[in-house]
Amino acid sequence: MAIFSAVNLNEKGKYTMLKLNIKPVILLIITVVLLYNTMLLSQSKGGEWRFENNALDTADWDSVENNGVLQNLAGFDTTPPLQEGDYYLWLDSANKYDFVKIDDSNDLDFDNENIGISAWIYPLAVGDDVHWILNKGDQFTDPKTTNYSLRISKSSNLEFLIRDSQNKAVPIASSFKIPQDQWTFVAIFYDYSSKKIHMWNTPSTDPVDVLDYDQNYFSNNDPLAIGSWFSSEPSAPSIKDFEGRIDDVKISGRLDDILPEPTSVQKFHNNPHPPAQMSIYPNPASLTHGDGMVSLLVDMNAPKNSTIQIFNVLGQRIFQAEISNTGNPMLFNWNLNDSYNQPVNTGIYFVRVQSMDQYITQKLVIIK
Ligand SMILES: [Ca+2]
Numbered sequence: 001m002a003i004f005s006a007v008n009l010n011e012k013g014k015y016t017m018l019k020l021n022i023k024p025v026i027l028l029i030i031t032v033v034l035l036y037n038t039m040l041l042s043q044s045k046g047g048e049w050r051f052e053n054n055a056l057d058t059a060d061w062d063s064v065e066n067n068g069v070l071q072n073l074a075g076f077d078t079t080p081p082l083q084e085g086d087y088y089l090w091l092d093s094a095n096k097y098d099f100v101k102i103d104d105s106n107d108l109d110f111d112n113e114n115i116g117i118s119a120w121i122y123p124l125a126v127g128d129d130v131h132w133i134l135n136k137g138d139q140f141t142d143p144k145t146t147n148y149s150l151r152i153s154k155s156s157n158l159e160f161l162i163r164d165s166q167n168k169a170v171p172i173a174s175s176f177k178i179p180q181d182q183w184t185f186v187a188i189f190y191d192y193s194s195k196k197i198h199m200w201n202t203p204s205t206d207p208v209d210v211l212d213y214d215q216n217y218f219s220n221n222d223p224l225a226i227g228s229w230f231s232s233e234p235s236a237p238s239i240k241d242f243e244g245r246i247d248d249v250k251i252s253g254r255l256d257d258i259l260p261e262p263t264s265v266q267k268f269h270n271n272p273h274p275p276a277q278m279s280i281y282p283n284p285a286s287l288t289h290g291d292g293m294v295s296l297l298v299d300m301n302a303p304k305n306s307t308i309q310i311f312n313v314l315g316q317r318i319f320q321a322e323i324s325n326t327g328n329p330m331l332f333n334w335n336l337n338d339s340y341n342q343p344v345n346t347g348i349y350f351v352r353v354q355s356m357d358q359y360i361t362q363k364l365v366i367i368k
């Protein structure tokens with residue numbers, strides 16, 4: 001009775017109090033279920049390996065989980081400096097034939113089409129020989145096979161290499177060199193239709209090199225090796241191993257999947273609606289005080305199914321969820337855990353919510 005009279009009276013103060021009182025109820029009703037990486041509409045091939053104490057394919061754009069198996073003394077490690085998450089693939093220079101082997105799959109085969117590959121690498125050996133970052137093929141068969149591969153050349157450049165129909169290796173090298181003993185982002189994109197290779201050594205949208213490259217290339221029946229070139233000769237099961245740390249390896253036919261998305265600028269697409277709005281509270285959010293939760297209240301004007309993505313300052317996506325239509329405004333609660341359900345680190349993050357042609361990005365600070 002008192003509540004209704006508050007509405008009827010429409011006194012500004014009481015009405016505001018009413019809104020505040022029923023807000024938790026409304027918020028409960030429209031609190032949405034976060035569905036992890038399962039409802040993305042468009043797909044490509046390939047995979048993503050983040051080595052979070054496993055070699056699982058965690059890509060959200062591919063159709064098959066191409067999980068890897070550690071070979072010989074390959075392992076995962078957490079010794080700093082870290083690049084992505086808490087673990088990376090550790091390939092010790094004291095060990096031979098250590099790499100990750102992933103079985104052949106149509107999801108990993110590429111035929112005369114676009115292909116993109118990216119990775120974070122921390123090599124402990126460059127310039128002494130070539131070192132394979134990855135290779136889909138077999139070094140032992142005659143002819144040898146390489147559907148596609150990425151390596152550090154003997155001159156320390158990044159090199160993309162395929163094997164053509166005459167079994168001839170066709171490499172193309174970057175202008176830049178790969179430094180030793182530090183993390184470097186490396187990426188290539190072969191735009192097959194325009195016959196161009198794009199190469200990066202920083203996680204930005206603009207490539208460092210754009211090079212002519214006109215080669216047909218073909219799938220094979222052989223494994224993908226991360227950290228070497230697989231050989232079916234049992235006494236020497238790989239060749240010219242990478243030595244050091246590898247993290248966040250991505251393969252896709254689409255450029256968007258292998259490069260971090262832009263994060264730092266708040267943008268709005270052209271649309272006839274007033275700008276989308278988002279409130280994040282609390283902000284800063286605390287990992288250890290309060291309930292360890294942030295709430296996002298988003299007004300998208302024309303609510304449709306939405307995607308929430310959270311990026312760190314390096315532009316790496318650490319969390320993503322698909323949200324079905326919940327009305328407008330929408331409320332999301334995020335428990336400050338990443339996609340692996342691990343608590344995120346303190347620092348600056350960017351929250352991006354996209355719904356059809358609208359998107360909005362805001363900064364979120366997470367403190368102890
Ligand atoms: Ca896959």
Ligand SMILES: [Ca+2]
Binds near residue numbers: 050083
């Ligand atoms: Ca990792």
Ligand SMILES: [Ca+2]
Binds near residue numbers: 092095096242
């Ligand atoms: Ca090794």
Ligand SMILES: [Ca+2]
Binds near residue numbers: 109221
């Ligand atoms: Ca195959």
